[in-house]
Structures are given as structure tokens and as C-alpha cells.
Amino acid sequence: MHATAGRILYETLKAHGVTCLFGMEDPIHVFHAVDRAATKVITVRDEKHGAIMAHGCAQATGRPGVCASTSGPGATNLITGLLEALQSSVPVIALVQDHPLKLKGRHAGSALDHAAALTPFVKAVIRIDYPERTAELVRSAFRIATTGRPGPVALICPSDVMATETDGEPYADPAYAHFPAIRSRADAASVARAAELLAKAERPLIVAGGGSVASGAFAEIAELAERFAAPVATTMTGKGAIADNHPLSAGVLGTTTGGLYGRGKVSNTLLTEADVVLVLGSRTGQICYSNWTLPRPETKLIHLDVDPVEVGRNFRTDVPMVGDVRDTLRDLLAHCRAAGLERADRGNGGRMAGLKEEWAREIAPVATSDRQPMRPERVFAEIGRVSDASTLIVTDASYVTGWAMSQLDTTAAGRFILSPRGTAGIGWSLPAAMGAKLADPARSVICVSGDGGFGYVMNELETAARYGVKVLMVVFNNSTLGFQRHWEELLMGSYVECDFMEVDYSEVARALKCSGESVTDPADLAAALARGLACPGPYVINAVIDPEAAAPIMGFDKPIPADATH
Numbered sequence: 001m002h003a004t005a006g007r008i009l010y011e012t013l014k015a016h017g018v019t020c021l022f023g024m025e026d027p028i029h030v031f032h033a034v035d036r037a038a039t040k041v042i043t044v045r046d047e048k049h050g051a052i053m054a055h056g057c058a059q060a061t062g063r064p065g066v067c068a069s070t071s072g073p074g075a076t077n078l079i080t081g082l083l084e085a086l087q088s089s090v091p092v093i094a095l096v097q098d099h100p101l102k103l104k105g106r107h108a109g110s111a112l113d114h115a116a117a118l119t120p121f122v123k124a125v126i127r128i129d130y131p132e133r134t135a136e137l138v139r140s141a142f143r144i145a146t147t148g149r150p151g152p153v154a155l156i157c158p159s160d161v162m163a164t165e166t167d168g169e170p171y172a173d174p175a176y177a178h179f180p181a182i183r184s185r186a187d188a189a190s191v192a193r194a195a196e197l198l199a200k201a202e203r204p205l206i207v208a209g210g211g212s213v214a215s216g217a218f219a220e221i222a223e224l225a226e227r228f229a230a231p232v233a234t235t236m237t238g239k240g241a242i243a244d245n246h247p248l249s250a251g252v253l254g255t256t257t258g259g260l261y262g263r264g265k266v267s268n269t270l271l272t273e274a275d276v277v278l279v280l281g282s283r284t285g286q287i288c289y290s291n292w293t294l295p296r297p298e299t300k301l302i303h304l305d306v307d308p309v310e311v312g313r314n315f316r317t318d319v320p321m322v323g324d325v326r327d328t329l330r331d332l333l334a335h336c337r338a339a340g341l342e343r344a345d346r347g348n349g350g351r352m353a354g355l356k357e358e359w360a361r362e363i364a365p366v367a368t369s370d371r372q373p374m375r376p377e378r379v380f381a382e383i384g385r386v387s388d389a390s391t392l393i394v395t396d397a398s399y400v401t402g403w404a405m406s407q408l409d410t411t412a413a414g415r416f417i418l419s420p421r422g423t424a425g426i427g428w429s430l431p432a433a434m435g436a437k438l439a440d441p442a443r444s445v446i447c448v449s450g451d452g453g454f455g456y457v458m459n460e461l462e463t464a465a466r467y468g469v470k471v472l473m474v475v476f477n478n479s480t481l482g483f484q485r486h487w488e489e490l491l492m493g494s495y496v497e498c499d500f501m502e503v504d505y506s507e508v509a510r511a512l513k514c515s516g517e518s519v520t521d522p523a524d525l526a527a528a529l530a531r532g533l534a535c536p537g538p539y540v541i542n543a544v545i546d547p548e549a550a551a552p553i554m555g556f557d558k559p560i561p562a563d564a565t566h
Contacts, residue, residue: 001167001168001169001170002165002166002167003033003165003166003168004029004033004131004162004163004164004165004166005029005128005131005134005161005162005163005164005165005166005168006027006028006029006030006032006033006157006162006163007029007030007033008131008134008135008166008168008170009027009030009033009095009128009134009135009138009155009157009162009170010030010033010034010035010039011033011135011170012134012135012138012139012168012170012171012172013039013066013093013138014035014038014039014170015170015171015172016063016064016138016142016172016176016177017063017172017177017178018039018063018064018066019038019039019040019439020039020040020042020053020054020057020065020066020435020438020439021034021039021040021041021042021066021067021068022042022044022049022050022051022053022054022057022065022066022067022068022435023042023043023044023047023050023067023068023069023095024043024044024047024050024068024069024070024074025041025043025068026068026069026070026071026074026097027068027095027096027097027157027159027162028097028159028162029159029162029163030068030095030157030162031068040438040467042434042438042463042467043463044431044460044463045459045460045462045463046077046457046459046460047067047068047069047070047074047075047077047078047081048077048078048079048080048081049081049430049431049457049460049463050067050068050069050078050081050431051067051078051080051081051082051085051092051094051152052081052084052428052431052432052435053065053067053431053432053434053435053438054066054067054081054085054092054093054094054435055081055084055085055088055090055092055432055435056394056418056431056432056433056434056435056436056439057435057436057438057439058085058090058091058092058179059090059415059418059432059436060392060415060435060436060437060439060440060443061439061440062178062179063177063178063179064091064092064093064142064145064146064177064179065090065091065092065093065435065439066092066093066094066095067081067092067093067094067095068094068095068096068097069094069095069096069097070097070110071096071097071098071099071110071111071112071114072109072110072111072112073110074096074097074110075096075097075112075114075117075118076112076117078094078096078118079117079118079121080423080425082094082118082121082122082152082154083121083422083423084420084422084423084425084428085151085152085422086121086122086123086151086152086422087421087422087423088210088237088420088421088422089149089150089151089210089211089214089422090150090151090152091142091145091146091150091151091152091153091179092145092151092152092153093141093142093145093152093153093155094118094122094152094153094154094155095155095157096114096118096154096155096156096157097157097159098114098127098156098157098158098159099111099158099159100158100159100160101129101158101160101161102160114154114156115127115154115156118154121152122151122152122153122154123144123145123151123152123153124141124144124153124154125153125154125156126140126141126153126154126155126156127156127158128155128156128157128158128161128162129158129161130161131161131162131164131165131166131168132166132167132168134161134166134168135168135169135170135171136168137155138155138170139172139173139176141153141155142172142173142176142177143173143176143181145176145179146176146177146178146179146180146181147176147180147181147182148306148307149306149307149310150179150180150214179214180214180215180306180324183215183323183324183326183327184306184322184323184324184327185323185324185327185328185331186304186321186322186323186328186331187321188331188335190319190320190321191321191328191331191332191335192335193302193318193319194278194302194304194319194321194332195332195335195336195339195341196341197276197300197302197318197319198228198230198276198278198302198336198341198343199228199336199341199342199343200276201228201230201274201275201276201300201343202275202346203270203273203274203275203276203346203348204228204229204230204274204275204276204277204278204343204348205230205231205232205233205250205270205271205274205276205277205278206221206224206225206230206231206232206233206277206278206280207232207233207234207235207238207253207271207277207278207279207280207282208221208232208233208234208235208238208241208242208280208281208282209234209235209237209238209279209280209281209282209283209288209305210235210237210238210281210282210421211238211280211281211282211305211306211325212234212238212241212280212281212325213237213238213239213240213241213281213414213415214281215281215306215324215325215326215327216326217241217280217281217325217326217329218241218242218413218414219413220325220326220329220330220333221241221242221280221329221413222242222243222246222248222413223333224278224329224332224333225242225246225248226248227333227336227341227342227343228342228343229248229343229344229345229346229348229349230248230278230343230348231248231249231250231267231270231348231349231352232246232248232249232250233250233251233252233253233267233270233271234250234251234252234253234267235252235253235254235282235285235288235421236252236254236256236287236288236401236405236419236421237419237421238252238280238281238282239252239405239417240410240413240414240415240416240417241280241413242413243410243411243412243413244409244410244411245409245410245411246413247349247353248349248352250266250267250270250352251263251264251266251267251406252264252267252288252405252406253267253268253271253288253289253290253294254268254287254288254289254290255287255288255290255291255553255554255555256287256288256401256402256405256551256552256553257402257405257406257552258290258552258553258554259550259551259552259553259554259555259556259557260362260550260552260556260557261362261363261366261377261406261552262359262402262406262551262552262553262554263356263359263363263406263407263552264405264406264552264554265355265358265359266352266355266356266359268290268294269355270348270351270352270355271294271295272294272295272296273351274295274299275299275300276299276300276301276302277295277299277300277301277302278302278304279301279302279303279304279305280304280305280325280329281304281305281306281325282303282305282310283305283310283313284303284310284313284314284315289314289315290554292314292315295315297316300318301315301316301317301318301319302317302318302319302321303315303317303319303320303321304321304322304323304325304328304329305321305322305325306322306323306324306325307322308322363377363407366378366549367380367381367407368381369522370522370523371522371546372520372521372522372544373478373520373544373545373546373547374519374520374521374522374525374543374544374545374546375522375545375546375549376399376400376403376476376545376546376549376551377403377407377549378522378525379474379476379522379525379543379545380403380404380407380408380448381407382522382525382526382529383408383446383448383474383529384407384408384409385526386446386526386529386530386533387408387444387446388411389410389411389412389414389416390443390444391416391443391444391445391446392415392416392417392418392433392436392440392443392444392445392446393408393416393417393418393446393447393448394417394418394419394429394432394433394436394445394446394447394448395417395418395419395429395447395448395449396419396420396426396427396428396429396448396449396450396453396454397419397420397421397424397425397426397428397453398424398426398450398452398453398482398483398551399450399476399482399483399550399551400429400448400449400450400453400476400551401419401421401424401551402551402552402553403551403552404417404419404448405417405419406552418432418433418436420432426449426450426452426453426456427449427453427454427455427456427457428453428457429447429448429449429453429457430447430449430454430457430458430460430461430464430471430473431457431460432447433445433446433447433471433473434460434463434464434469434471437469437470437471438467438469441470444472444533445470445471445472446471446472446474446533447471447472447473447474448473448474448476449473449474449475449476450475450476450477450478450481450482451475451476451477451478451479451500451503451505452480452481452482452500454473454475454505455500458505458508458509458512459512461473461508461509461512461513461514461538461540462512462513464514464537464538465512465513465514465537465538466513468536468537469537469538470535470536470537470538471538471539472529472532472533472535472538472539472541473509473516473538473539473540473541474529474532474540474541474543475505475540475541475542475543476543476545477503477505477542477543477544477545478544478545478546478547478549479499479500479501479502479503479547480498480499480500480547481498481500482547482549482550482551483551484498485498485499485547486550486556490555490556504518504542505518505540505542506518506540506541506542507542508540509538509539509540514537514538514539514540515535515537515538515539515540516532516539516540516541516542517531517541517542518541518542518544519541519542519543519544520544525543528541529541
């Protein structure tokens with residue numbers, strides 16, 4: 001093909017299956033080359049939100065999402081979104097407009113060393129300084145983004161290079177158009193050792209992390225759990241690795257779900273009692289492993305991850321395994337079948353069933369409460385009733401994550417819930433939900449956020465209205481920064497400035513050309529949710545909740561040590 005480098009760049013994106021381009025209209029020569037019949041151009045109100053939309057798009061489709069920005073402050077606005085993608089192992093390609101090469105070092109307007117600014121927040125920065133290499137370098141970006149531990153890549157695009165006519169071949173290597181690409185497998189010796197440990201275990205437990213969901217290891221996890229009668233707990237990003245109604249599903253573990261009214265008490269108890277734990281695709285972070293107090297030091301640990309840096313990072317590991325979760329579990333299952341290795345239930349099932357019943361009794365009064373202001377557990381109970389296995393729930397960080405992870409169920413394994421667990425920044429859910437919906441229009445999408453997080457992103461409601469993005473947004477409005485307020489009260493005995501004025505965010509939605517309503521009575525929730533799901537465009541429910549209600553975070557019902565961290 002003979003065309004501008006900008007056109008060749010776009011055609012290479014198109015060849016990789018890119019159907020949405022999120023951002024401001026720079027690099028300009030790329031945007032002006034877009035085939036609007038094949039690719040949606042989504043102009044956002046903030047480049048950060050464009051990066052988050054690309055993240056949501058990637059998780060909804062299994063293909064890298066693409067965002068774009070102008071130079072200087074536009075590029076720095078991307079950073080928060082790219083950092084979340086990096087920490088969450090999600091492939092995003094960021095196109096960054098750069099100044100003409102001839103202006104380098106002359107203090108041109110909005111000048112910035114983009115490579116230096118973005119390098120800490122991406123897997124790689126690639127400069128396109130030679131027009132004839134454009135297609136090749138775009139393919140490199142996709143290869144880096146989708147292999148190993150996936151993550152974002154920045155493509156720096158000088159405007160004079162993008163305007164230059166050149167020859168190029170804008171084809172895609174199909175292996176790198178989706179993720180995970182080029183799956184690796186753990187070695188046979190580690191597979192055999194893992195099988196032996198599981199077969200001899202008295203109280204085995206499987207912990208499925210986000211890598212399990214990204215790998216699509218759903219059938220393999222269920223089969224392995226059933227073969228060894230091993231309950232399956234998940235991290236927050238691993239939720240969906242096994243259906244919540246599966247008899248061996250133990251729910252989400254960790255401090256965010258392990259407190260009052262939290263289902264995490266089930267999985268945390270099983271992790272405490274386990275003698276062998278198989279960790280699948282998890283970074284073993286602070287929150288889900290209870291400040292690294294679980295599993296116990298005497299527990300035998302098998303850790304499988306695609307990234308060798310993560311294996312054994314935080315715990316002594318008896319069997320380290322490096323490989324893709326799905327394909328390595330296939331090898332493990334084949335080995336077990338050939339060797340006749342399996343394990344009968346020795347009471348684990350009954351133990352877990354009893355723990356689940358205790359949790360159900362504990363949460364019932366608040367999940368069915370008719371009090372006003374509303375209990376958040378009641379709101380989530382109603383959201384659960386209108387959701388099914390095809391619904392995608394997108395949660396913000398902070399309190400809504402704890403409530404959602406503890407209460408929402410799925411009747412089938414799969415990616416049905418998205419949450420920003422890489423850096424846990426609030427103000428993520430709405431743009432992520434929009435990106436997911438634009439990439440997969442047939443899927444029902446419900447977005448949940450606190451009013452604090454919603455304040456970061458409500459300008460994108462106009463974007464949702466402009467493009468007719470059918471997303472149901474439920475704002476949990478307690479007129480305060482709930483987590484921060486309660487944290488300060490527990491740690492310091494009081495809080496400083498966490499409260500907001502009372503705002504009806506459905507009125508904000510209507511001002512920004514969306515539909516919506518406010519709900520104060522839990523008896524009205526079901527009808528409001530039904531109206532929101534039936535609306536042909538974006539819909540905002542302003543759900544007024546009790547400002548004293550806390551998420552099921554461990555320790556939030558008692559004083560916190562002075563040296564505690566979030």
C-alpha cells in the first residue's frame with residue numbers, strides 16, 4: 001500500500017480487528033484515515049477516560065483496546081488509565097501525537113519527552129520515527145501487549161512522520177490480535193509434583209486469580225476442583241473463574257469481603273484451614289491474601305502464573321509453575337487421569353456448606369431491609385435479581401467493590417464482572433462500562449459506583465448520550481467519601497472533610513442528555529432497575545444509601561492500628 005504513515009497505521013489497526021478508537025482526534029492523520037463503517041471513533045471528555053474505555057473494550061472482547069491523545073498534557077492525562085491496565089495485565093495500545101521531528105529540543109508548544117513520561121506506566125514505548133516502518137512497529141506493539149503478562153504499549157507518532165507518504169504492508173499477525181497470545185506451559189516435572197501434592201492433601205483449596213479468567217480456564221478449574229474435591233476461592237479479579245452456584249465455589253477471599261456481612265469469611269476460613277493451596281494466575285497481593293497472613297507458613301503452596309516474576313513473590317512456594325493457566329491445567333488433568341490421581345471428599349464440602357449458611361443468615365437482615373436511607377446490601381440484592389449470566393457488571397473501586405464481590409452471583413463461569421483492582425482508583429467504572437458496551441453492544445451492562453467516584457467521570461455521561469451507549473448506571477449516593485470517612489474515624493477518632501452536599505445525580509444525568517431517576521425507598525428499586533434496563537440509552541439511578549453503612553472490610557467494625565495502611 002502507498003499512503004500516508006497515518007493511513008498505514010490505521011489500516012494495520014483495522015487488520016488486527018480494532019473496532020473502536022477512544023480519545024481526542026490526534027494523531028490527526030490517523031483519525032482522518034479511519035473507515036467509519038469499520039471503526040467507531042469515540043471522542044471523550046478526558047484522555048484518561050479514553051484509556052479506561054480501551055481497557056473495558058479489551059476485557060469485553062479479548063482483543064487489545066486502542067486509545068489516543070494529543071501531545072503534552074493530553075499524553076499525561078492517559079497515565080492513570082494506562083497504569084491500571086499495566087497493573088491489571090490488560091493490553092491497551094495508546095497512540096500519542098508527538099511534535100514534528102524538526103522541532104525537537106526547541107520548546108515547541110506542549111512539548112514533552114513522551115517516552116520518558118510514559119515508560120513507567122506501560123510495557124513498552126515505541127517511537128515511529130521512520131514512516132516506512134509504521135506497519136512493522138504497530139505489529140510489534142500488538143505482539144508486546146498480548147504476550148507473556150499482557151499490558152499497555154505506547155506508540156509515539158510524530159505528526160510530520162504521520163503525514164509522510166510511504167509504502168507499507170498493513171497486515172496483522174493473527175496470533176497477536178487477541179490475548180493471551182502464544183500460551184506457554186509449565187514443565188512436566190512441576191506438573192507431576194503438583195498432582196502428587198493435591199492427591200495427598202487433606203484440605204486442599206484452589207485460589208483462582210485474574211489470570212484464570214483471562215486464560216479462559218473455566219472448564220479446567222471446575223474439572224480439577226471436582227477431581228480433588230477442592231473448594232475454589234477467587235481473588236476479586238478472579239471472580240467468575242467458577243460459577244458461584246457450583247457446589248465447590250467458596251467466593252471471593254481477602255480483607256475487602258471478609259468483614260461484617262461479607263462472604264469472604266467463607267473463603268478466608270477455608271484458606272486458613274487448608275494444608276495444600278493451588279494458586280492460579282494471581283499476583284498474591286495484599287488485599288486478597290489478608291495482608292499476606294494467609295495462607296499460613298506451614299501450608300504447602302503450588303503457584304502457577306504466566307509471569308515468572310510473580311511466582312513465589314510473597315510466599316514460600318513448594319511447587320513453582322510458570323505457564324498459561326488453561327493450558328497448564330490441561331496438562332495437569334491429563335497427568336492425573338493417566339496416573340489415576342483423584343481424591344474423595346473428606347468433609348470439605350459439608351464444612352463449606354455450613355459456612356455459606358452462616359453467611360446467608362448474617363446478611364439476610366440487611367439484604368432484605370426496608371429502612372431508609374437504603375442499605376447498600378439491599379440495592380445489590382435487587383441488582384442481582386435483574387442480572388443473569390449474560391450481564392456484565394462493572395464496579396468502581398472502594399466500597400462498591402466489596403459489596404459487589406461479596407453479594408453478586410453468576411450462574412455460569414466467565415467474565416461477568418469488571419473492577420479496577422490494579423491500582424484501585426475511583427472514577428473507573430463508567431468509562432470502562434462504556435468501552436465494554438461499545439465493543440459488545442449486544443451485552444447488557446450495569447455500572448455501579450459511589451458518588452465520590454462518579455464525580456470524577458460524570459462528564460462522560462454526555463459522551464454516552466452522544467453515542468447512544470446503553471449503560472445502566474447505579475450511583476450509590478451517601479453524600480460522603482465513605483471509605484475515607486470511616487477509615488479516618490476508626491484510625492483517628494474523627495474525620496476532617498469527607499462530606500458532600502446532597503446532589504441528585506439523576507438530575508445531572510438529565511442535564512447531560514441522559515435519562516434517570518432518584519430512588520430513596522427500597523420498595524421502588526426493582527421497578528427503577530427495570531426502567532433503566534429497558535431504556536434505549538444511558539440511564540442513571542441515584543440510589544440514596546445509608547452514609548453509616550460500610551463495605552464488608554475486615555476490621556471496619558473495630559479500632560484500626562495506627563500504622564495500618566489502606
